[in-house]
Amino acid sequence: MDFFSPELLALMFAAGLFAGFVDAIAGGGGLITLPVLLTVGLSPVQAIATNKLQGSFGTFSATLNFIRKGHLDIKAWILPIVLTFVGAGSGVLVLRSVDSSFLVNAIPFLLIAIAIYFLFQRKLGDEDRHQRISRNVFAFFFGTSIGFYDGFFGPGTGSFFTLAIVTLLGYNILKATAHAKLLNFTSNFASLLFFILGDSLVWSVGLIMACGSIVGGYLGSQMTMKHGARIIRPLLVITSILMTVKLIHSNPDHILGRWIVSFLDVFLS
Numbered sequence: 001m002d003f004f005s006p007e008l009l010a011l012m013f014a015a016g017l018f019a020g021f022v023d024a025i026a027g028g029g030g031l032i033t034l035p036v037l038l039t040v041g042l043s044p045v046q047a048i049a050t051n052k053l054q055g056s057f058g059t060f061s062a063t064l065n066f067i068r069k070g071h072l073d074i075k076a077w078i079l080p081i082v083l084t085f086v087g088a089g090s091g092v093l094v095l096r097s098v099d100s101s102f103l104v105n106a107i108p109f110l111l112i113a114i115a116i117y118f119l120f121q122r123k124l125g126d127e128d129r130h131q132r133i134s135r136n137v138f139a140f141f142f143g144t145s146i147g148f149y150d151g152f153f154g155p156g157t158g159s160f161f162t163l164a165i166v167t168l169l170g171y172n173i174l175k176a177t178a179h180a181k182l183l184n185f186t187s188n189f190a191s192l193l194f195f196i197l198g199d200s201l202v203w204s205v206g207l208i209m210a211c212g213s214i215v216g217g218y219l220g221s222q223m224t225m226k227h228g229a230r231i232i233r234p235l236l237v238i239t240s241i242l243m244t245v246k247l248i249h250s251n252p253d254h255i256l257g258r259w260i261v262s263f264l265d266v267f268l269s
Contacts, residue, residue, distance in 0.1 A: 013211060023058050025231060027158020048200075057217070061218050061221070062185075071178040080183060089190045090148055095153075105254060110156070115241050147183070
C-alpha cells in the first residue's frame, strides 16, 4: 500500500494527533490508532509495534510539557522510572512465549471498576490526600507490575497508573495524571526498544503518526493543566468504558459480553 498518498498522510497525522490528545489526558489513544494502523494494511504485530512508536512520542511530548510547567519532579521518581522500564521490557520478553488471551478476559472487569470508581468518587483527586504507601514501595510493586502489563498487553495502562497514584500516593488528579504520563512514556519507550530489536516497526507510518501525536500530546497536557479534574475524570470514565467495549467486541465469547446480551434480552423482552 502507498503510505505516502495525501489522503493516508492526512489520516495518519490526524489519528496520531487525536490519540496523543486523548492519551495526555486519560490514556486510551490506542483505541484510535490501532484500528487505523490495521486498516492501512499493517499486520497485528506491526500495528502494535508501530503504535508504541507514535505513543512514545505523544507521551514524551505531554511529559515534557508537564515538566516545563512544574508538575513533575523527575529526581524524586528515578526508582519508579527504572522499575517501570524493567517491568515493561520483561513484559515484552514474556509476550513472545506466553499467550496473553487470559488478560483479554480479565482486563474489561478492571477497566469497568476504574470507570465506576472515578464516576462515583466525585471529590477524589481534587486535592492531595493521605499517602498510603511510600514512593519506593509504589515503584517496586506498581511501577514494575503495571510496566510489565504495558509491555505484555497494554490497554488501559495510563488509567491504571493514574488510579494507583491517586489512591496510594494521595496525589491530586492533575499531579497524578502528570506522573502517570511519565511512567507511561517509560513503559512505551522500553517496549519500543524491544520491538525495534524484533524488526516489527513500519517506520514511515509510525513517524507520520508521531508528528501528530507530539502536537496532540502537547495540546492534551495543556488542556489537562487548564481544566484539571473537570476534564480528566470524565475522560477517564469514558475511555475506560470504550476500552472495555473494544476488548469485548474483539472477543465475542467474553463472559461480560454474554452478561450484557442476556441482560438486554431480559430488559427488552
